[in-house]
Amino acid sequence: MRFVADLHIHSKYSRACSRDCDLEHLTWWARRKGISLVGTGDFTHPAWYDHLTENLVEAGPGLFRLRGDLDRDIDRTLAPSLAGAPVRFMLSVEISTIYKRDGHTRKVHHLVYMPDLESAARFNARMAKIGNIGSDGRPILGLDSRDLLEITLECGGYLVPAHVWTPWFAVLGSKSGFDAVDDCYADLAPHVFAVETGLSSDPEMNWRVSGLDRFRLVSNSDAHSPPALGREATLFDTDLDYYAVRRALETGEGFDGSLEFFPEEGKYHVDGHRKCGVRLEPRETSAHNGICPECGKPLTVGVLSRVEELADRPSGSRPAGAAGFTNLVPLPEIVSEIVGTGPKSKKVLAEVDRLTAALGPELVILRDVPVDDIAAHSPLLGEAVTRLRRGEVVRDAGYDGEYGVIRLFEPGELERRNSAFALFDTEPAAGAVVGTRPAESAVDSPIAPRPPASPPAAPTAAAPTAAAPTSAAPGGSALLDGLDPEQRAAASVESGPLLIIAGPGTGKTRTLTHRVADLVTRRGVPASECLAITFTRRAAEEMAERLAVLAPGHASALTIATFHSLGVVILREHHSSAGLSPAFGVADPDQQLAVARTVVDDDKEARALVAAGDGRYKKALRARDLVDFDDLIALPLALLEESPDLVDAYRARWRWVSVDEYQDVDEQQYRLLRLLAPADGNLTAIGDPDQAIYRFRGADVGFFLRFREDFPTARTVHLTRNYRSSAAVVTGALDVIAPSSLVPGRELHPMVDHGAAPVGVHHAASESAEAAFVARTVEQVLGGASFHAFDSGRVSSDGTADLGFSDFAVLYRTDRRSRALVDALTTAGLPFQKRSHDRLADRPGVARIAAELRAATGATVLERVRAVAGDDHTAYELLKPLAVECGDDFERFHTSLALGVEVDTWDPRADRISLLTLHASKGLEFPVVFIVGCEDGLLPMRRPGDDDAAAVDEERRLLFVGMTRAQRHLFLSHTATRPRSPFLADLKAFEQIGAPQPKRRKKGTQLSLL
Incomplete structure (x- = not known):
């Protein structure tokens, strides 16, 4: 059977998407449009996956339909000519991957399809080990495209690169893609057999690039609201099942081409700069060397220029056997042009309702209904459809995130015709079948579609680095x-x-x-x-x-x-001198406690023995030919002494x-x-x-x-020659350490050029505001992690070139400060990991106590610590490093303890922002570093009555260590909840971000003057 498929859509759980993006509304609009197969979108999102499992039933191999009661409710709201058409769903999701490959940042979107809910569940479990899949229906993952494809194949699905020419987030995009699809997917590239051309290109443009000949060129709507379904779509002539569709894409048999926007209507067709209103054709861009003639900033290079750059064939070329395509303009846009109001106006919606009730689904009207039948409702509409089918349209190309405009009539033409006849008949033509649901009554239905929100707007190099000296060939005097x-x-x-x-x-x-x-x-x-x-x-x-x-x-x-x-x-x-056999073992924490329990019956006492290194416990260890971690230093030292x-x-x-x-x-x-x-x-x-x-x-x-x-x-x-950090970072770090430096005449000379970005000092009203600043700045420095970042205005440039998520670190004095960061990064959909000292988990008894603490319920944290450790002192001694860091805050102690000993279940291929304490950052380096919580009482950490000058000096050294982890960008942040750290007073050169506003003095009153 021949059918229309739209396999790239989003749910209500994706950013900037309509709340109507649920299965009922999608089914309603699919029937209205004439679409038989729709992607579910977003199946990685936990809530949407649950919605799918609850409301879909199997309907043919690998496909689903809405369950019967809901399906019947929808048909009752449709005109008879639209009701009952089969609508099937295929499990789909769009995945955004941002990662570094070959020294460059890559931002590529992919469409992943699965044949059943079990396969989708396996895929979701794998994705959950890579990043946050619960914050956005289109998850943002720090994973190489090749590795995403590998996981997809292992879970039984297939992958299609999404909107392949989009500048910012696509496999062939001018900003952060590749020059060939095969380069992106490396050794697994043969498993990719189709690519999505996107709204700003059509197959004719893609035919100019011979490297795309082996792929089926598919099109989909990428709908963010149900009414946008089918604005682009793919045609098949196969059985309506998952495996038949996949075979058609693999072999070309049953693949019937696509329905396309006119590519000029896409948001990135030509080059330009939205803020300046500059729109340029490729040759004009070349003449300006890619620079905006108004502001001097780089232009956003559009799809047409990118195709021209990669093309190895002239315009008009067509590979043998290539499927055809049809360019369309959505019916509401045509009616909108004729009646002179917006495509979402009540007048337009009512007329489209009337047309579809009388003539059938929208896509059928645009492609198949005889023009005479259309003209019976409106001669102008009949004329418009005639011109559309001939490709006779007026085109104003989109650029830098601005949709283009496609018109069927020349300027002033409609006004001249307006006086000759009505734009649309006010009564239905003779013999027309009128639906039972006028647009004005839509709000009466619990699933009646609301007008969609306006389509979101879309978006409008680091300096060379002097590397540390490189070695000559190994060996001989040349080695140095x-x-x-x-x-x-x-x-x-x-x-x-x-x-x-x-x-x-x-x-x-x-x-x-x-x-x-x-x-x-x-x-x-x-x-x-x-x-x-x-x-x-x-x-x-x-x-x-x-x-x-x-x-x-x-x-x-x-x-x-x-x-x-x-x-x-x-x-x-x-x-033998230590009383051990040649095969002695090193006891792990569980073994240590087990040995201690042979000495005393009480668990609390056993833990105390381990913590204190009690002689009876040590003797029992030796009897079992075991040593513990502390023995590995103490015993050799004793032997030598x-x-x-x-x-x-x-x-x-x-x-x-x-x-x-x-x-x-x-x-x-x-x-x-x-x-x-x-x-x-x-x-x-x-x-x-x-x-x-x-x-x-x-x-x-x-x-x-x-x-x-x-x-x-x-x-x-x-x-003294620093090969890591920018001059601003080095100077700032020296300012901070100077008052208590242990190196007389401390010098540190920056040897690399990371640009002139100053150290940023940010003041926030609260911890949550501070965390939001971190998330926002990550996106700005990264140059945008999503279309929404550009649409919302949070990001308007490429940011710092060649950065991935793993190039960002957020440091804090204690783990408690990470809570707001976790919330903010989760909300932003940015992948992150919390890291801690690897030594903590090795300390005797930590793992068991952590497990027991996490299992304990019905008591305060302090009571739990006492219950499993015997008393506060024992817990403190056993976990001294963590306890000192957390002070008397046992809730923070408990949280940090769990963090320190939990097994890292992340996929090692994942690329994530690092959240870690200042202590844990020692020995690491990152291009971008945030240090949050630069506040007195936290950095330096002070306990009540604590006036230990040596401790404060070490806290200053701790900030020095944290600052010198940064290579390119360093941000220091504090909130209004505490006084800012006195260490910041020594910072001489910085950029104030979010400076606190001076308090307004209250106006005087008569009483205040007395």
Whole structure:
């Protein structure tokens, strides 16, 4: 059977969409239009998916229809000529993906189709691991297009690139797309067999690009309200089922072409600048070098220019076997032109009601009804349809988000004809069948369609970066040639103790790895004599990867370890001295509690034993040939302190010791290092005392500051060239740290050009307003994450080029500040993840206590903590890092605890904004950083009666660390709920955003003057 399909629509759960976008109204309008197959749209949205499952029933392979009672109610509101026509639904959704590929930001929309609700549910579950699918019917995901296609195929569906030429959000778009569909989907491109041409192009334009020959060119309405159904559509001659439609798209058999806008009516047909009212043809754009002649800003390059850019055939070309198409103008627009009122006016709606009741569905009137029958109702309408079918229209092209205008009559022509005859007969023509539902009575029906809202308006490079020095080929003296003078000075120190004071972004890891590589490749130091110690597994892995490249013939013999993995090495080698077997194990939190329960019967006491490292608990561990996390430092330290011979053996084995992040060592780690490295030995310590922020973990920056006392012959080298941050960020960070810097004469010189964007300081009325500012600014810097961002005026430019969601981080002092951010980003539909310290989950007992806290009900948070931990002190000691950070706020403690230990179930391919504490940001960097909650009492955090100057100084260092995570843009924010942070008073140059308004003085009254 031949039928019309519109497979790209949206529900009421999509932004800027009519509340009438439900199944009943869609069915009503599909019958009115003459459409047999409609996409459901938005099936990833939880509420809409539930609506679909409750109101659809299966109707043929892979398709659905509205359940019977609702379907019958709809037919009662339609004219007899429209009632009863079959309307089927296919599960569909539009997915927006924003991600980085090959150094460029890509923003591509896709249509995904599924054959059944079970497949859709599986797909939804996969999408939920990537981003927020509940805030918008068209979810915005930080996922590569190729990976989206892979997930679609794995769930049994197929994918069609949406409106492929749209500049801002399309596979071939001029702003953020590709030059070929195959480039977008990479190795999976053969599984894409159709593309949607969009409103601003038609097949004839697409035929000029030979790379599109293998695709079926489909069209759909992308309707945001039911009356917009069928403004573009696709024709099929197949059975009415999902699999037949898919086969037609794959093979071309049964694919009958499309119904199209005149492409000039699309919002992005030609080039232009909406704000300036400038509209240009491609040749004019070239003459102006793509710049608006009015304001000097870049023009929005439209579809016509983009097609011209990629075309390899002349106009008028048509590939062999290509299906045809028909250009149409929606019937309400034609009637609107004739009667001289808007297409949504009551006069137009009433006339269209009368026409469809008499002549059948709108698409049938436009394409098939004899002109004489149409002229019987209105000679002018008959003339208009005649011209339409011949393609004789007047075209004013759309540009930069402005719809174009297609007219059937020349200016003034209707006025000249107006006096000759009525525009429309006021009575139906003889023999016409009149429907029972005049437009004025529509409001009486519970599902009667309301006039749709006006179509939303649509939208109207970063400076080059100086990269850090690059290395020459590995090996030999050339290995250090790529370092800057300061890095080279540090890396080439021949021997003896060395302290490297490395400011943020100065290439700390680069310098350390090049130094080690130079030792083993040029200076003949055996790789087996080199030990490099870091604080995290991630840092150790990064160091190992770099050394594998720099010293490929030596890397395998190097010892690269964390303090704890070094402890494992020593214990494995001297297990018997520690009372262990060669195969001893490291107890996880559950094992630790299980062992403690063998010592005491009470769970609370068992947790207290673990927290305190009680001797009875330790003895029980040893009896089971187990150690815990703390033992990995304490036991090796005890072995070395008790055996000078063992100390000598390890000193002879590792004659060259390097320690990263030396400012973060605690007392036991310091003692261990002093035993491994003699005062005149080859110890290289690298770090920055102004980034010492882990005192609550036991770290003591004093060990860094006394390095010259411990190692009197040590040389000191400063790294001051920052290759990470813009000049504004570097200057601002130096301003903030200056009052309490631990580096005399602190210097930091920016070496990259990220543009002149100043540090932004934002004042908000509340936490929710602050969070809304973050979400709004993310979209502005990103250059828009959705059409709605342009339509609403929130975004009006490309923003900063080549950014993805993972390039944004929002930092805060405590996790409680994240709550408003989560709400705001969810509302904006932006994908995000909350990140925390990876060390927290490793602490003994944390996972079990977290699980019990989450399971507890019917008590206050404080009571829950007491119930599962025994008392406040035990909970505090067990989770000391988190407890210190959260202070006395046990609700925040509970929330942060759950965050810190929950398993990350995100799909690793997902690209998301990072929400994390300032402490957790250490070691990371992002092009765009927000630091929220810059308020006294929070940053610096102050407890009642707390006047610890050292603690305040560390809080200042914490802000310094957070600020220097930023590469291009840095925003500091505070609210009116607390005084702003005193640290901000030291910031000399910034841009005030949302400055607080001065309070108005009350007018004096007679009483106030007395």
